[in-house]
Amino acid sequence: MAEQSGRGIHFGSGKPVKASVWNEDTQPPSKVLDCLFNPTDYSFAKRNDWASGSPTGGDVPLVNFSSGGAISLTVQLLFDTLTLASDGSDTTPQDVREYTEKLLDLMKIDPSTADSSKGTPGRPPRVSFRWGRFWSFKSVLTSVNQNFTLFWDDGRPIRATLTASFQQVETEGTYPPQNPTSVARPEKVRTVLPGETIDAIAFSEYGDSSRWRAIADFNHLDNPLRLRVGQQLALPPLR
Numbered sequence: 001m002a003e004q005s006g007r008g009i010h011f012g013s014g015k016p017v018k019a020s021v022w023n024e025d026t027q028p029p030s031k032v033l034d035c036l037f038n039p040t041d042y043s044f045a046k047r048n049d050w051a052s053g054s055p056t057g058g059d060v061p062l063v064n065f066s067s068g069g070a071i072s073l074t075v076q077l078l079f080d081t082l083t084l085a086s087d088g089s090d091t092t093p094q095d096v097r098e099y100t101e102k103l104l105d106l107m108k109i110d111p112s113t114a115d116s117s118k119g120t121p122g123r124p125p126r127v128s129f130r131w132g133r134f135w136s137f138k139s140v141l142t143s144v145n146q147n148f149t150l151f152w153d154d155g156r157p158i159r160a161t162l163t164a165s166f167q168q169v170e171t172e173g174t175y176p177p178q179n180p181t182s183v184a185r186p187e188k189v190r191t192v193l194p195g196e197t198i199d200a201i202a203f204s205e206y207g208d209s210s211r212w213r214a215i216a217d218f219n220h221l222d223n224p225l226r227l228r229v230g231q232q233l234a235l236p237p238l239r
Contacts, residue, residue: 017132018222019077021103024138025113025125028214033102034222035077036084038131042075071168073129073137077103080159082150093158096148100160106141129166132220139166192231198224205235214238 019035049066079100081093106127114122130136143165150159190201198221202211216224218236227233 017220019129019131021106022128022130022136023106023125024128025110028217029128030213031217032106032127033099036080036099037078039075039077042073044071044073046071072142073139073166073168075129075164075166077162077164078159079162080150082158093152095156096158096160100146100162103141103162103164104144104146107144126169127166129164130220137166137168138170139168141165142167188235190233190235192227192229192233194229196227198227198233201233206238211238 016038019038020031021033021035022029023032047069049069050063051066053062053064079096081096081099084093107124109122110125111122113125114120124140126138126140128136128138141164143163145163147161147163148157148159149161150157152158188205190205192201198212198215199209202215203209205211212224214236215221215233219233
């Protein structure tokens, strides 16, 4: 089994981009969870299956390739609401499960995926783990292990470590672009003018103010309600 890991200190300038988990079954894909802290490391693993034949007069049997296994991503995420409380005005930290349950919910069957006319049962949604603009891993969640390590005086958990495993659902050839030179070209780019809001831009460009979500997702906007004058927005080709 081949393994590859990303580990180390994060370099760069400005505010770090938050890693996030998205539901890929919604149209457009919707962000489910922003990680409170970016992972310090993650690992990929892939295995191939080989079938052993009968030895032909030797000690080592012949092997024939059977099938390729899916790539899996394993990442450990820290959630700590005590840190959030100490950084802000709140003195009492939230129950950390308000964050972690969002990830666990993606392990549950989504009734909207069932199709009674075809006899297809429901399934959990397809998801993606994204970090910044340059890579995402389209997958399904195969396991989530949750470990609570700190508690408030009333017993509520305020710190948890989640170990999540994602399994690839698309071949590498159909992955979304992974680097800035291969990102899909937008239909056009629009510069934000004074007083403009993202829903007004969506109505102006597409005739439908509800398309603001597609613009926000395409540009990875953390807060679509706070556009800057002069900010450039790439407009996705919607039909």
